[in-house]
Amino acid sequence: MLRIRNLDVAYGARVVLRRVSLHVRPGEIVAIIGANGAGKTTLLKAVTGLVPALGGEIALEGRLVGGLPTERTVALGCSLVPEGRQVFADLAVWENLILGAHVQLRRHRHQEIDEDLRRVYGLFPVLEQRRRQLAGTLSGGEQQMLAIGRALMARPRLLMLDEPSMGLAPLMVKSIFDTIARVAAEGSTVLLVEQNARGALKIAHRGYVLETGRVVLEGASEELLANRDVQRAYLGRDVDAHAEGRSG
Amino acid sequence: MSEATPSYWQPDDECMDREELAQLQLERLEATLSRVHRNVPFYRKRFDEVRFDPDRLRSLDDLEGVPFTSKQDLMAASPYGLFAVPLRDVVRLQASGGSGEASVVMGYTRNDVKTWSSLMARGLVAGGVTKDDVVQIAFHYGLLPGALGVHAGAERLGALVIPVSSGNTKRQIKLMQEYKTTVLVATPSYALHLADALAEAGVGPAKLSLRRALLGGEPWTEAMRRQIEERLHVTATDNYGPSAAMGPGVAGECLERSGLHLAEDHFLAEVVDPATLRPVPPGQVGELVLTTLTKEAFPLVRYRTRDLTRLVADPCPCGRTSVRLARISGRSDDMLIVRGVNVYPGQVEAVLRAVLGGEPRWELHVERPRALDRATVLVQMTEQAFSDSMRKQVELRDDLRRRLASELGVGMEVKLVDPAHVSLEQGRVRDLRPR
Numbered sequence: 001m002l003r004i005r006n007l008d009v010a011y012g013a014r015v016v017l018r019r020v021s022l023h024v025r026p027g028e029i030v031a032i033i034g035a036n037g038a039g040k041t042t043l044l045k046a047v048t049g050l051v052p053a054l055g056g057e058i059a060l061e062g063r064l065v066g067g068l069p070t071e072r073t074v075a076l077g078c079s080l081v082p083e084g085r086q087v088f089a090d091l092a093v094w095e096n097l098i099l100g101a102h103v104q105l106r107r108h109r110h111q112e113i114d115e116d117l118r119r120v121y122g123l124f125p126v127l128e129q130r131r132r133q134l135a136g137t138l139s140g141g142e143q144q145m146l147a148i149g150r151a152l153m154a155r156p157r158l159l160m161l162d163e164p165s166m167g168l169a170p171l172m173v174k175s176i177f178d179t180i181a182r183v184a185a186e187g188s189t190v191l192l193v194e195q196n197a198r199g200a201l202k203i204a205h206r207g208y209v210l211e212t213g214r215v216v217l218e219g220a221s222e223e224l225l226a227n228r229d230v231q232r233a234y235l236g237r238d239v240d241a242h243a244e245g246r247s248g
Numbered sequence: 249m250s251e252a253t254p255s256y257w258q259p260d261d262e263c264m265d266r267e268e269l270a271q272l273q274l275e276r277l278e279a280t281l282s283r284v285h286r287n288v289p290f291y292r293k294r295f296d297e298v299r300f301d302p303d304r305l306r307s308l309d310d311l312e313g314v315p316f317t318s319k320q321d322l323m324a325a326s327p328y329g330l331f332a333v334p335l336r337d338v339v340r341l342q343a344s345g346g347s348g349e350a351s352v353v354m355g356y357t358r359n360d361v362k363t364w365s366s367l368m369a370r371g372l373v374a375g376g377v378t379k380d381d382v383v384q385i386a387f388h389y390g391l392l393p394g395a396l397g398v399h400a401g402a403e404r405l406g407a408l409v410i411p412v413s414s415g416n417t418k419r420q421i422k423l424m425q426e427y428k429t430t431v432l433v434a435t436p437s438y439a440l441h442l443a444d445a446l447a448e449a450g451v452g453p454a455k456l457s458l459r460r461a462l463l464g465g466e467p468w469t470e471a472m473r474r475q476i477e478e479r480l481h482v483t484a485t486d487n488y489g490p491s492a493a494m495g496p497g498v499a500g501e502c503l504e505r506s507g508l509h510l511a512e513d514h515f516l517a518e519v520v521d522p523a524t525l526r527p528v529p530p531g532q533v534g535e536l537v538l539t540t541l542t543k544e545a546f547p548l549v550r551y552r553t554r555d556l557t558r559l560v561a562d563p564c565p566c567g568r569t570s571v572r573l574a575r576i577s578g579r580s581d582d583m584l585i586v587r588g589v590n591v592y593p594g595q596v597e598a599v600l601r602a603v604l605g606g607e608p609r610w611e612l613h614v615e616r617p618r619a620l621d622r623a624t625v626l627v628q629m630t631e632q633a634f635s636d637s638m639r640k641q642v643e644l645r646d647d648l649r650r651r652l653a654s655e656l657g658v659g660m661e662v663k664l665v666d667p668a669h670v671s672l673e674q675g676r677v678r679d680l681r682p683r
Contacts, residue, residue: 003271006306018303021275023268208275214282214303218275219542223359227544228337 007056034210079156089136100153141172197234276541327353344491368401371500375485379406393495436468453481507572522580
């Protein structure tokens, strides 16, 4: 579905990604975990064409997309749910969703849009209940659902999510991850960037650990969860104190 | 399940599309290089010395610019110098090399142990072992990784494991009968020894339940395989894994028995000319160099195994997509250069076996009477062959000469020697050239 080889990205003189290679197979949920500033968001932006790549190649379903404008990558089936939701606060929920379908709108495929709306409402019943409400009046979790729903309206083959759990209450975090797992189970492919490594790896099939712009680890989620480096750095678990406690 | 049905332990990984595999290898190689550069001072220093910047690696071919790692490097850093994780993350140690010898200590994290057992399970399944089998492990249990490696793989598979360890042949035979062992895990020479002992004890293969033998730990031959299969009534497969790289499970034969499937999603293989250290042309014999792609505790970068093999790339009927290692044909330490051509004693041995059958006794002498090297293969004849007519002997000699030249790429003299006068050592190499 997505294949990245040796991607380099720099903002001016500051190199943010160094020869990053990764892939996402159809139907997979892949998590990219890493600390703040590791380059996770930049990676997603490079895939959607929001930042230019200095080197390397990005292929969506075998087609090179490096240098394509964002509208084109969306038309090719790649949708990004940006960090911090960014819904249109003074538009109604349903209007936000319709805006996500602009590719279909332009092609006048209104029947498809109705189908997609029904699908999104099926995934997020709360959005249907509040469809006439202004998006700005939704809770943080509901706004996140709306942002995901809006991305799904573009019928993406690859759905990319940037920190979907950020700033949400713990219960809502769980519900968002459950929803992402459900979206994938219904056939979407998901690339997920998260600081909440545990939550992300629990629903992901595989993951990559990004450190100062480099991939330092790739593996099945359960392997990454069992890796002590990952535990120390990203799972907030003091493994050494834990081990000593057990032996002492 | 019928014999013909291919069966895999991790089908998605073992039958992965080659292009997907190349992507995965690149990703894992890059991650491994970043990790060793950050965590292992030895590699950082090595890379710096040759000005290799791991961030600049762009393809699997760029590996050629990365320095090699030798067994001496590993020994010098032993025990813990090459570990890429803190010691408290290591859950197992194994070591290579017997008692008294300098050895290399390998560490394994929890993930390493898990990966190892699944790769070993792949090898067992490829060799026709199922969860219903009773597996008698006659490898020595100890620091050497062989026994525990196979043990964990067989348990992972769900087979019944008998950890009898090596030696005590009488007991092996007794357990084999009483516990109805169906799979023997041993060195090939021990499997033959067991066959002898069984014959001596009057226990025919029909009195046993054996059906498979998974052999490894030393180089062996097709002739040995035939003997083992006939005498023990088993299908015998080869399994390979240099201790330093992991242990058994790095590569293993399937029931096609035509080369060992390399776990390429975890190990990157190169075959190089031991003299120039440049890659050999595809399909040619050379020294196997391994880079680990997923090891956490003890990653290796371009490790020179000293084992001689060649890579077989054509597809295997079993459906696994990996390249195969041809049977290990010797050690690169034994390599000679004769008139600029690399010559491995194993190649000479193979030609002699093919022509003469059995276990020929022979020596290879290399001299330099003037400027040019002269190589002579002395072959000890059987009493019977030596009494053949002169014409027959000349024919045999010429046949050997021709075949050696075509197999080795360099001409050699052949001398047939009378067993009544000289007794040759098996495969001794005497390099008599001035140094």
